Amino acid sequence: MGEDILVAFRGVQKTYDGDTLVVKDLNLDIRRGxxxxxxxxxxxxxxxxLMMLAGFEVPTQGxxxxxxxxxxxxxxxxRDIGMxxxxxxxxxxxxILENVMFPLRVRKVPRAQARARALDALAMVRLEGLDARRPAQLSGGQQQRVALARALVFQPQLVLMDEPLGALDKQLREHMQMEIKHLHARLGVTVxxxxxxxxxALTMSDRIAxxxxGIIQQLDSPRGLYENPRNSFVAHFIGENNVLHGHVESQDGERALVRLEDGQxxxxxxxxxxxxxxxxxxSIRPERLHLEEIGSDVNALPGMVEEVIYHGDHVRLRARVAGNEDFTIKLRYRVSRPIPEPGDAITVSVAVEDCLALDPIG
Structure with missing residues (x-):
C-alpha cells in the first residue's frame, strides 16, 4: 500500500439479509491527512x-x-479512530471535562495528564471555562464542539464523522463547517x-465520494464533481441542474449534436x-445561462417566462424552454438590467461547454 494511503477498502461488500447488497464491491483509498x-x-x-471502518459493522466480504x-x-x-x-x-x-477525558482514561492515561490534555482539547475548540458544566447546560453547537474535542483528545490518526452537523440550524451548521475545516487544516488529521x-460536502472536502x-458513482475534487460529473446522477445530486431530453444526432470527439424532444x-x-x-x-446549470448574447460557440433557445423570484443578490426565472416547463435561470441582479415579467418571450444563451450530454434520465 502506498505511503500516503491511510485507509484502503478492498472488494468490500455488505448485506444485512443475505440477499440485498447495501455496499457493492467497494474499493476506496483514503489518503493520509x-x-x-x-x-x-x-x-x-x-x-x-463508515460503520464498517469504525468496527460497528462487519463486512460480508472483502x-x-x-x-x-x-x-x-x-x-x-x-482501531485508533475518533468518532x-x-x-x-x-x-x-x-x-464536559470528564466527557473529554473519557477516551484517555479508557486508555489508562494518568488522571493529571488526561486532565491537562482534555483542557487543551477544550481550548482548541474554544470552550475554555466551561469544563465544569454538564452537557444539558450547553447549546447544540457547544455540545458538538465537546464531541469534537473528545474525538481528537487522544490524537487518533483517523476521525470519522457521521452527519455531525445534521441537528444544528442552518447558520450554526455553516459556522461549524468552517470550524471543522480549519481544525482539520491545523491538525493535519485524516477525516x-x-x-x-x-x-x-463541497464546502469542506478535499475529495468527495x-x-x-451501494456504489461510488464518482470520486473527485469538489470542483471536478461540479464541472465534470461522470453521469446524470452525479450531475443532479451535486448542485442545481436543468434537464433537456433528446437523441444524439452526431458526435465529433467530445462534442455532440443533440436533437431535443421539441425538434430543436x-x-x-x-x-x-x-x-x-x-x-x-x-444538463445545464442555472447560473451558466444568459439572456444576452455571449459571443461565439453558444446555443440559443427561445423560451417563455413563467415566474420571477427576487433573491436580493440574484433573480431566479422559471421558464418554459425546449419542452421543459420548469427550466430555471439564475441571473445576477443588476439595477441597470430590466427583469423580464411572466409571459415575456426570451432567448436563453448558453456556452456549448456548459451543456453536458449524459446518460438519459427517465
Whole structure:
C-alpha cells in the first residue's frame, strides 16, 4: 500500500439479509491527512461504509486496511479512530471535562495528564471555562464542539464523522463547517465525513465520494464533481441542474449534436462515445445561462417566462424552454438590467461547454 494511503477498502461488500447488497464491491483509498466526504442519499451505503471502518459493522466480504494492517476481527476500541456522531453521544451525568477525558482514561492515561490534555482539547475548540458544566447546560453547537474535542483528545490518526452537523440550524451548521475545516487544516488529521448535504460536502472536502445504490458513482475534487460529473446522477445530486431530453444526432470527439424532444438542436459536451440515435439527457446549470448574447460557440433557445423570484443578490426565472416547463435561470441582479415579467418571450444563451450530454434520465 502506498505511503500516503491511510485507509484502503478492498472488494468490500455488505448485506444485512443475505440477499440485498447495501455496499457493492467497494474499493476506496483514503489518503493520509485528507478530508474525504462520503456523500449520497439515504440508503446509498455511505454510513454503512463508515460503520464498517469504525468496527460497528462487519463486512460480508472483502477487507479494510488501516495503515496497512487488516481490521478484520479488530474491536473498535483498538482501531485508533475518533468518532463524532450527529447526536453527540455525550455522557449526561459527566462534566464536559470528564466527557473529554473519557477516551484517555479508557486508555489508562494518568488522571493529571488526561486532565491537562482534555483542557487543551477544550481550548482548541474554544470552550475554555466551561469544563465544569454538564452537557444539558450547553447549546447544540457547544455540545458538538465537546464531541469534537473528545474525538481528537487522544490524537487518533483517523476521525470519522457521521452527519455531525445534521441537528444544528442552518447558520450554526455553516459556522461549524468552517470550524471543522480549519481544525482539520491545523491538525493535519485524516477525516472521513458522511453527509447527504451536497453544499456541506463541497464546502469542506478535499475529495468527495458520491454514493448511490451501494456504489461510488464518482470520486473527485469538489470542483471536478461540479464541472465534470461522470453521469446524470452525479450531475443532479451535486448542485442545481436543468434537464433537456433528446437523441444524439452526431458526435465529433467530445462534442455532440443533440436533437431535443421539441425538434430543436443543441450542441453539447459529450464525454463518452455515444451511438447515433442514442437517448441522452443534457444538463445545464442555472447560473451558466444568459439572456444576452455571449459571443461565439453558444446555443440559443427561445423560451417563455413563467415566474420571477427576487433573491436580493440574484433573480431566479422559471421558464418554459425546449419542452421543459420548469427550466430555471439564475441571473445576477443588476439595477441597470430590466427583469423580464411572466409571459415575456426570451432567448436563453448558453456556452456549448456548459451543456453536458449524459446518460438519459427517465
Amino acid at each position: 485528507e478530508f474525504l466526504t462520503l456523500l449520497g442519499p439515504s440508503g446509498s451505503g455511505k454510513t454503512t461504509s 477487507e479494510i486496511l488501516l495503515d496497512g494492517v487488516s481490521l478484520h476481527n479488530m474491536p473498535p476500541h483498538q 463524532v456522531f450527529q447526536n453527540y453521544a455525550l455522557f449526561p451525568h459527566m462534566s 472521513a465525513y458522511v453527509t447527504h448535504d451536497q453544499t456541506e 458520491v454514493f448511490n445504490d 438542436c443543441l450542441r453539447a459536451r459529450c464525454p463518452r462515445a455515444t451511438l447515433r440515435g442514442s437517448r441522452t439527457s443534457v
